[in-house]
Amino acid sequence: MSLTRAxxxxxxxxxxxATVNGTGSASANGLLLKSIFRSGxxxxxxxxxxxxxxxxxxxxxxxxxxxxxxxxxxxxxLMVALNPETYARDLKDVVSGGxxxxxxxxxxxxxxxxxxxxxxxxxxxxxxxxxxxGVRTRILMKNICxxxxxxxxxxxxxGVMRGLLxxxxxxxxxxxxxxxxxxxxxxxYARANFxxxxxLRVEKMDATRGHVMxxxxxxxxxxxxxAGATVGAWYPITPSTSxxxxxxxxxxxxxxxxATGRKKFLMIQAEDELASxxxxxxxxxxxxxxxxxxxxxxxxxxxxFLGLAYYAEVPAVVFDVQRVGPSTGMPTRTQQGDLHSxxxxxxxxxxxxxxxxxxxxxCFEFAVTAFDLAERLQxxxxxxxxxDIGMNDWMCxxxxxxxxxxPDRGKVLDADQLAKIDRFWRYYDHxxxxxxxxxxxxxxxxxxxxxxxxxxxxxxxxxxxxTEYQIVVDRLRKKWMTAxxxxxQAVIEPAEQTTDIAxxxxxxxxxxxxxxxARLRANGLHIDYMRVRAFPFGEEVQRFLAAHRLNxxxxxxxxAQLRTLLMMETAVERTRLxxxxxxxxxxxxxxxxxxxxxAVIAPDRPAARLVG
Amino acid sequence: xxxxxxxxxxHPDLPRNALGLTRRDYEGxxxxxxxxxxxxxxxxxxxxxxxxxxxxxHTVVKLSGIGCSSKTTAYFLSGAHxxxxxxxxxxxxxxxxxxxxxxxxxxxxxxxxxxLSIGLGQFCHAIRRNLNMVYIIENxxxxxxxxxxxxxxxxxxxxAKRGEVNRQPPIDPVQLAITLGASFVARSFSGDKAQLVPxxxxxxxxxxxxxxxxxSPCVTFNDHEGSTRSYAYARxxxxxxxxxxxxxxxxxxxxxxxxxxxxxxxxxxGSRIVLRKVDADYDPSDPGVALDAIQQRMRRGEVLTGLLHxxxxxxxxxxxxxxxDTPLNAIAYESLxxxxxxxxxxxxxxx
Numbered sequence: 001m002s003l004t005r006a007x008x009x010x011x012x013x014x015x016x017x018a019t020v021n022g023t024g025s026a027s028a029n030g031l032l033l034k035s036i037f038r039s040g041x042x043x044x045x046x047x048x049x050x051x052x053x054x055x056x057x058x059x060x061x062x063x064x065x066x067x068x069x070x071x072x073x074x075x076x077x078l079m080v081a082l083n084p085e086t087y088a089r090d091l092k093d094v095v096s097g098g099x100x101x102x103x104x105x106x107x108x109x110x111x112x113x114x115x116x117x118x119x120x121x122x123x124x125x126x127x128x129x130x131x132x133x134g135v136r137t138r139i140l141m142k143n144i145c146x147x148x149x150x151x152x153x154x155x156x157x158x159g160v161m162r163g164l165l166x167x168x169x170x171x172x173x174x175x176x177x178x179x180x181x182x183x184x185x186x187x188x189y190a191r192a193n194f195x196x197x198x199x200l201r202v203e204k205m206d207a208t209r210g211h212v213m214x215x216x217x218x219x220x221x222x223x224x225x226x227a228g229a230t231v232g233a234w235y236p237i238t239p240s241t242s243x244x245x246x247x248x249x250x251x252x253x254x255x256x257x258x259a260t261g262r263k264k265f266l267m268i269q270a271e272d273e274l275a276s277x278x279x280x281x282x283x284x285x286x287x288x289x290x291x292x293x294x295x296x297x298x299x300x301x302x303x304x305f306l307g308l309a310y311y312a313e314v315p316a317v318v319f320d321v322q323r324v325g326p327s328t329g330m331p332t333r334t335q336q337g338d339l340h341s342x343x344x345x346x347x348x349x350x351x352x353x354x355x356x357x358x359x360x361x362x363c364f365e366f367a368v369t370a371f372d373l374a375e376r377l378q379x380x381x382x383x384x385x386x387x388d389i390g391m392n393d394w395m396c397x398x399x400x401x402x403x404x405x406x407p408d409r410g411k412v413l414d415a416d417q418l419a420k421i422d423r424f425w426r427y428y429d430h431x432x433x434x435x436x437x438x439x440x441x442x443x444x445x446x447x448x449x450x451x452x453x454x455x456x457x458x459x460x461x462x463x464x465x466x467t468e469y470q471i472v473v474d475r476l477r478k479k480w481m482t483a484x485x486x487x488x489q490a491v492i493e494p495a496e497q498t499t500d501i502a503x504x505x506x507x508x509x510x511x512x513x514x515x516x517x518a519r520l521r522a523n524g525l526h527i528d529y530m531r532v533r534a535f536p537f538g539e540e541v542q543r544f545l546a547a548h549r550l551n552x553x554x555x556x557x558x559x560a561q562l563r564t565l566l567m568m569e570t571a572v573e574r575t576r577l578x579x580x581x582x583x584x585x586x587x588x589x590x591x592x593x594x595x596x597x598x599a600v601i602a603p604d605r606p607a608a609r610l611v612g
Numbered sequence: 613x614x615x616x617x618x619x620x621x622x623h624p625d626l627p628r629n630a631l632g633l634t635r636r637d638y639e640g641x642x643x644x645x646x647x648x649x650x651x652x653x654x655x656x657x658x659x660x661x662x663x664x665x666x667x668x669x670h671t672v673v674k675l676s677g678i679g680c681s682s683k684t685t686a687y688f689l690s691g692a693h694x695x696x697x698x699x700x701x702x703x704x705x706x707x708x709x710x711x712x713x714x715x716x717x718x719x720x721x722x723x724x725x726x727x728l729s730i731g732l733g734q735f736c737h738a739i740r741r742n743l744n745m746v747y748i749i750e751n752x753x754x755x756x757x758x759x760x761x762x763x764x765x766x767x768x769x770x771x772a773k774r775g776e777v778n779r780q781p782p783i784d785p786v787q788l789a790i791t792l793g794a795s796f797v798a799r800s801f802s803g804d805k806a807q808l809v810p811x812x813x814x815x816x817x818x819x820x821x822x823x824x825x826x827x828s829p830c831v832t833f834n835d836h837e838g839s840t841r842s843y844a845y846a847r848x849x850x851x852x853x854x855x856x857x858x859x860x861x862x863x864x865x866x867x868x869x870x871x872x873x874x875x876x877x878x879x880x881x882g883s884r885i886v887l888r889k890v891d892a893d894y895d896p897s898d899p900g901v902a903l904d905a906i907q908q909r910m911r912r913g914e915v916l917t918g919l920l921h922x923x924x925x926x927x928x929x930x931x932x933x934x935x936x937d938t939p940l941n942a943i944a945y946e947s948l949x950x951x952x953x954x955x956x957x958x959x960x961x962x963x
Contacts, residue, residue: 037963167961211963212959213962225948225950226949226950228945228948228949230712230940230943230948231940233708250958253958254950254954255948261934262936262937264935264943264948265940266711266940267933268741270737271733272733274701274734275701275703275707275734275737278697278704278705278734279704279708280708281705282704282705282706282707282708283709283712283941284712285709286708286716287712287713287942288711288713290711290712304698304701305701398956398959400955402952403952406945407945439693440693440941441673441692441693441716442713442716443670444670445670448669448691448692449693450686450693450696451693451695451696452694452695452696453697
C-alpha cells in the first residue's frame with residue numbers, strides 16, 4: 001500500500017493514542033516518548049485521562065518537535081485509535097493528510113469515510129491472540145504491540161526501545177522479552193503491509209543532551225528533599241498525590257540512615273485537608289520544614305488555617321496543583337483557577353505569597369524558594385502549578401544543585417540570643433522590615449509566647465484594643481511590601497524591535513505563549529513578553545504594564561483571574577489589559593494564543609495565513 | 613475575672629520541687645473566665661501536676677482550639693510556648709508540632725464543643741494515631757462564649773438556663789476514646805482536685821494519647837437546677853470507679869492498700885500508677901468491662917470517674933515512621949540534603 005499522501009514532517013508531528021483507561025497503555029506511551037527523546041529529538045507528552053480507574057476513554061499525545069516547543073500542538077497527524085467507543089471523534093481529530101490506525105481484527109469499513117485521511121488497519125488483537133496466552137496478557141500485549149507499529153511507521157529505533165525496557169524491567173528480564181516480542185509483531189506487520197517509514201518520521205538529532213523528561217510533581221518533591229523538608233502531611237487528591245508519593249520515594253532512597261534504618265522524614269496522611277494544613281502549621285511553628293500538596297478543593301478547605309498562619313505568622317509551604325473547578329470540577333483536567341482563592345486565602349485582610357512555576361524545572365527551584373521565603377517571611381507560601389505541569393512529563397534542562405546552599409531559616413532566636421536580650425517581643429518590628437523575630441518551643445522559657453489567631457499586640461499579648469490591633473496589621477502590610485522585593489521577579493523578554501504591545505502570562509501558559517511569539521516574530525510581528533512568577537508583584541510588573549499600550553493577559557481560567565489581580569494590585573489602567581482566556585481543561589495550544597493576538601492587532605491577517 | 617496583676621515574686625518559704633521551682637513558676641496570665649468557673653480549678657490542677665512532676669516549663673507545649681476552655685492555656689505555664697489555634701483543629705496542630713519535635717510534652721486543652729462537634733474528626737484521628745499528648749476536655753455541656761447553646765455532650769433531659777430541654781443523645785468522649793483504642797482514658801470532675809491531680813501527673817508520663825474528660829460546670833449558663841453539668845449534679849452523681857495514685861520513678865509506694873483492690877501499672881519512664889478500684893471486678897485494662905460499667909451507670913443518670921481504661925502502649929507516628937530519636941527539627945541540614953552528586957544520579961533515571 002502506497003502512502004503517497006504523507007506530508008513530509010520529519011521530527012515535527014503529533015501522534016495521539018486513544019485507549020481505554022486501565023489497560024496498560026501508559027507503559028507503551030511512556031516507552032514511545034522516551035525512545036524519541038533518547039534519539040535526541042525533543043518531545044512533548046500530554047496525558048488526557050478520565051477520573052476513573054478502569055473503562056473510560058483516555059488519550060496520550062506525543063508531539064515530536066525539532067524546535068523544542070513545550071506546548072501542546074493541538075493538531076493530530078497520526079491517530080492510534082484503540083478504543084472503538086471513540087473511533088468517530090478520533091477520526092475527526094486527524095488533520096487533513098494525516099493517518100488513522102485502528103485494530104482491524106474487527107474491520108470497520110465506516111472508518112474509511114474521510115478521504116483526506118489514510119486509514120491503516122492493523123489486526124493487533126489477532127496478532128497478540130495468536131502469539132500470547134491468557135486474557136490479561138493478550139490485552140496488555142495488544143497495548144504494547146502498537147508501539148512496534150509506530151516504530152516501523154515513524155522510524156523509531158527498536159534498539160533504543162529494547163534498552164529502555166531493559167532498564168524498566170531490570171529485575172524481570174522475562175517481561176523485556178515478552179514486550180519486545182509484541183513490539184516486533186507490530187513492527188513486522190507494519191513493514192510487511194505498509195510502506196515504511198511515513199513522511200511523519202523521527203530522524204536522530206542531538207537536541208536532548210543535558211535534558212531530562214520529568215513531571216512537575218516529581219520535580220517539586222525533589223525540591224522538598226533538597227530544601228531539607230522533613231514533615232509532609234497531606235490528604236490524597238488528584239492531581240497532587242504523585243508529589244507526595246515522589247517525596248516518599250526519594251526519601252526512602254536518600255533519607256534513611258543505613259546503619260539504623262531510621263528515617264529522617266515523617267509523612268502523615270491526614271484525615272482531610274483541614275488537618276493536613278494544620279499539621280504543616282504545627283510542624284513549621286515547631287521548627288521543621290513542613291509542606292502539603294493539594295488542589296483547588298483542598299485550598300478551599302484550608303482557608304481558615306491559612307488565615308491563622310498569615311496572622312499568627314507561621315511558615316507553611318503548600319503546593320497547589322490546580323485542576324478544573326469550580327467544586328469537584330474535572331479532576332483530571334488542567335486549569336489555572338485558584339489564582340484568586342490562593343492570593344487572598346481566608347477571611348479578613350489576608351494576602352498570601354504565591355509562586356507560579358511554569359515548568360518542572362521551576363517546580364524544583366521554587367520548592368526550595370518556597371521554604372526559604374516561608375521562613376524568612378514567617379508566612380504561608382503557596383506554589384501554584386497545575387495538572388499539565390504536575391502530571392505530564394516535560395523535557396527539562398537537567399536540574400543543578402549548589403552544594404553551598406544553606407536554608408534561610410529566617411529570624412529565629414536561639415537560647416544564646418535570647419539570653420542576651422532583656423525581653424522577647426514576638427510581634428515587634430525591630431528591623432523596620434515588617435518581619436518580627438520568632439522562637440521555637442522547647443528552647444528557653446524566655447522565648448515563650450502564645451501563638452494565636454485572636455487579636456494580639458506587638459508584644460505577643462492578647463488584645464482587643466484598636467490601636468494595638470492596628471499596629472500589628474499595619475506591620476503585616478509592611479511585611480507584604482518586603483515580600484514583593486524577596487519573591488522571584490517577573491521574567492521580561494523584550495522583542496527584537498520596539499513595540500507598545502505585550503503579552504503577559506503565568507505558569508504553564510508560558511509554553512504556548514513562547515511558541516506563539518516565535519511564530520509571530522517569524523512573520524514580522526514583534527511583541528514584548530512578561531511572565532509573572534510571584535505574588536505580590538514586584539515593581540517591574542507595574543513598570544512593564546505601564547510601558548505598553550496593550551497588554552494581552554493570557555491565562556487558563558474563565559474569569560481572567562490574573563488580569564483582575566493585576567488591576568487590583570498595580571496602578572495600571574484596565575483598558576491596557578486585554579484577556580486571552582483558555583479554560584476548557586486541556587493544555588492551551590500555541591495556536592490559541594496566536595489567533596487571540598491576531599484577532600486584535602491584525603484582524604485582516606488570520607492565523608492560517610501565517611508562515612512557519 | 614480579676615483585674616489585678618499578679619507580681620511574679622515568690623515567698624522564700626514556698627515549697628520547691630526537684631528543679632527548685634515553686635508553684636508560682638508554673639502559673640500563667642490571669643484568668644479572664646467567670647468567677648467560679650470549673651475551668652479555673654482545672655488550670656490550678658495542671659499547675660499543681662506540672663510542679664509536682666518537676667517538668668521544666670519550657671519543655672511543655674500548650675495547645676488549644678477555640679472556646680472558654682481553649683483560653684485557659686494562657687493561664688498556666690507562662691514559660692511554655694502556647695498555640696491557641698482555630699476551632700476544633702487543635703489536634704492537627706498538635707500532630708504537626710509533635711512530628712517536628714517528639715521530645716517535648718504536649719498538653720492540649722479543649723472543650724466539649726471544640727472536641728465533640730466542630731473538632732470530632734480531628735479528635736478521633738489524633739486518638740487513632742496515638743498522638744503522644746495529654747488531651748483535656750473541659751466538659752460543661754454548653755457553649756459559653758455564644759451564651760448557652762447545648763453542646764454535643766449535653767445529656768438527654770438536661771435543661772438549659774432558659775428552660776429548653778435537650779432531646780438528642782450525647783456524644784461521650786470517654787466511650788468514644790476507648791472504642792478507638794486510646795490507651796489512657798479518664799474522667800474527672802473539676803471540683804475533685806485529689807482525683808484530678810494524680811490523673812494529670814500520670815497522663816503526662818503516659819506514652820501515647822491520654823484523654824482526661826473533666827466535668828467542669830459553667831457557672832453562668834449551666835449550673836442551675838435541671839442541668840446535668842451543674843456542680844451539685846456532678847457532686848451527687850459522680851462515682852469513682854478507679855482511683856489512680858501517681859508514683860514517680862524511684863519513689864517508694866508509701867500508701868498501704870489493704871483492700872486488695874490495688875493494681876500497679878508501670879509507665880515507660882519507670883513511674884507507676886497505683887490503681888485503687890472501688891469494685892474489685894472492675895478491670896480498667898479491659899475496654900469491654902470499662903464500656904459496660906460506664907454505660908450501666910449512665911443509664912442510671914450517674915457518672916463513673918477515675919482512670920477508666922488503661923491499655924497497652926500502641927505505636928505512635930514516630931514509631932510507625934521509624935523517625936530518629938533526634939527531633940526532626942534538630943537534624944542538621946547537611947544530613948538532610950543528598951547533595952549535587954546524588955541529584956545527578958537521581959536524574960539519570962529520567963533520561
